[in-house]
Amino acid sequence: MSLILDNISHIYSRGDAYEKKALDGVSLKIEDGEFIGIIGHTGSGKSTLIQHLNGLLKATEGSIYFNGQDIYDKDYDLRDLRMQVGMVFQYPEHQLFDETVFKDVCFGPRNQGLPEKDVTLRAYEALKNVGLDEKYYDVSPFELSGGQKRRAAIAGVVAMKPQVLVLDEPTAGLDPQGRDEILDMIAENHQRYGNTVILVSHSMEDVAKYVDRIIVMDDGQVRFDGEPKVVFRHYKELEEIGLAAPQVTYLMHDLKNAGYPVSCDATTVDEAKNEIMKMLGRR
Amino acid sequence: MSFIEAKDLVHEYIMRDEEGNVEGVQVALDHLDLNVEQGQFIAVLGHNGSGKSTFAKHLNALLMPSEGTLYVGGMDVSDENLTYDIRQTAGMVFQNPDNQIIASVVQEDVGFGPENIGTPTEEIWERVEKSLRAVGMWAYREHSPNRLSGGQKQRVAIAGVMAMEPKCIILDEPTAMLDPDGRKEVLAAVHELNKTKGVTIILITHYMEEVVDADYVYVMDKGKVVMEGNPTGIFSQVETLKEHHLDVPQITMLAHELKQEGLPLRDGILTREELIQEIDRICH
Numbered sequence: 279m280s281l282i283l284d285n286i287s288h289i290y291s292r293g294d295a296y297e298k299k300a301l302d303g304v305s306l307k308i309e310d311g312e313f314i315g316i317i318g319h320t321g322s323g324k325s326t327l328i329q330h331l332n333g334l335l336k337a338t339e340g341s342i343y344f345n346g347q348d349i350y351d352k353d354y355d356l357r358d359l360r361m362q363v364g365m366v367f368q369y370p371e372h373q374l375f376d377e378t379v380f381k382d383v384c385f386g387p388r389n390q391g392l393p394e395k396d397v398t399l400r401a402y403e404a405l406k407n408v409g410l411d412e413k414y415y416d417v418s419p420f421e422l423s424g425g426q427k428r429r430a431a432i433a434g435v436v437a438m439k440p441q442v443l444v445l446d447e448p449t450a451g452l453d454p455q456g457r458d459e460i461l462d463m464i465a466e467n468h469q470r471y472g473n474t475v476i477l478v479s480h481s482m483e484d485v486a487k488y489v490d491r492i493i494v495m496d497d498g499q500v501r502f503d504g505e506p507k508v509v510f511r512h513y514k515e516l517e518e519i520g521l522a523a524p525q526v527t528y529l530m531h532d533l534k535n536a537g538y539p540v541s542c543d544a545t546t547v548d549e550a551k552n553e554i555m556k557m558l559g560r561r
Numbered sequence: 562m563s564f565i566e567a568k569d570l571v572h573e574y575i576m577r578d579e580e581g582n583v584e585g586v587q588v589a590l591d592h593l594d595l596n597v598e599q600g601q602f603i604a605v606l607g608h609n610g611s612g613k614s615t616f617a618k619h620l621n622a623l624l625m626p627s628e629g630t631l632y633v634g635g636m637d638v639s640d641e642n643l644t645y646d647i648r649q650t651a652g653m654v655f656q657n658p659d660n661q662i663i664a665s666v667v668q669e670d671v672g673f674g675p676e677n678i679g680t681p682t683e684e685i686w687e688r689v690e691k692s693l694r695a696v697g698m699w700a701y702r703e704h705s706p707n708r709l710s711g712g713q714k715q716r717v718a719i720a721g722v723m724a725m726e727p728k729c730i731i732l733d734e735p736t737a738m739l740d741p742d743g744r745k746e747v748l749a750a751v752h753e754l755n756k757t758k759g760v761t762i763i764l765i766t767h768y769m770e771e772v773v774d775a776d777y778v779y780v781m782d783k784g785k786v787v788m789e790g791n792p793t794g795i796f797s798q799v800e801t802l803k804e805h806h807l808d809v810p811q812i813t814m815l816a817h818e819l820k821q822e823g824l825p826l827r828d829g830i831l832t833r834e835e836l837i838q839e840i841d842r843i844c845h
Contacts (some may be wrong), residue, residue, distance in 0.1 A: 454808030
């Protein structure tokens, strides 16, 4: 069970003056249960890439296999794919529409054709999982605060229990606590259900803290693909393509350059703390 | 008198039902006191819903105080006769660059503001050039804005405000939608305007790293100023910031945790250089 992208290219406005190759021969294998971060500067192809994962965009060249089936087969049920690969777009709260939060979250599972009882159960479970208090279930989504709206919108996708959950910058515009809460919630659900999570982010610190594997996009191609500590070893190349390493990784390099015997692999505050304490012989 | 002076400023959002009866009142600014001197670089922090944006919208008279007073450049924002003068004194840059750019060519977008206030054509072009050069976007003057990156678009939006020659620019989360490079570009452009042109800057942000170089920081919660001081002073109070749903820069967090492990580090470390100096001090 996996998602395989085989040599995918995507060309926008083919044949006219604005022709642009947004993806250029991308091959990836995404295994069940992975927690992946996708990073890249604006225009690097991240959003184009994720829109291929549930068939919203069709590759100009190449094939995509989901659980062993070619999604471009003419018999393939793209509707089913979209149930399995749930997409949370940027600012998903702009898509809230129903009279109450609860009804809004029911929309997805009901569309999946589940019996009404299951729809209700799914909505409860999803709202509980995103940490939205019960007192908000019957209010209009438009009366919620920014962070609460974001949770409600994510619940709408989580309620469909997608095997793969794709989130495009789910914390943009949230304050630090809101940011941590949303990402903690996503990580907890990942632990609980073992679903595949693909997180597009502009925050190197967030990606380093949460994901197991980072895919770096640049100019429509995969530039790096690996564990955070391995990817962030290439901090100089990352800077050249408009990205960076987490602040603490730079600190470790500075320490090393100043002659301290430290490893530069730390990408989170905890890892950096442990490394520095070890160096000072206090552990 | 300070350049910006808020005294007992109150703003209430009044919610009405379909018949127009008052259903509820939400106090967004609750007797806020705040002063900014001309030429300062000020950062305003606060969680979502703390009143930051409501305050920002008072600074150029998009919203009017319910109670209290606010003076901008010596002008009372409650005086509707002064609204246009206030808006020329204090320009505003919002979060989403796509909502702020209206023309199909960069230089025309920047010229839109001065043209609207009846600036002579020749002077419009001078202002366009000066503004675009100030944000490092002169080379893109003939480009279409929709082909630019987020950071570039946001710099064009800032140039558009600059062309109005305001004494003060308010930026409401200008980097929330940008990648790391875009964030750096915009911050560098804003600091440059502050240093070389003496423009007073009010930066509202959720990124603690962007606050490190500000002259002074205000932290808002529940419509009030709850903390104020220079960045070192503010970020020394990690626990208090957490209570206000905020954070500290990653290096400050690391220094804080090292201190809790027993390392004798000083408070308020903001940068890598400062932390390394402290580690040097401990080791020698």
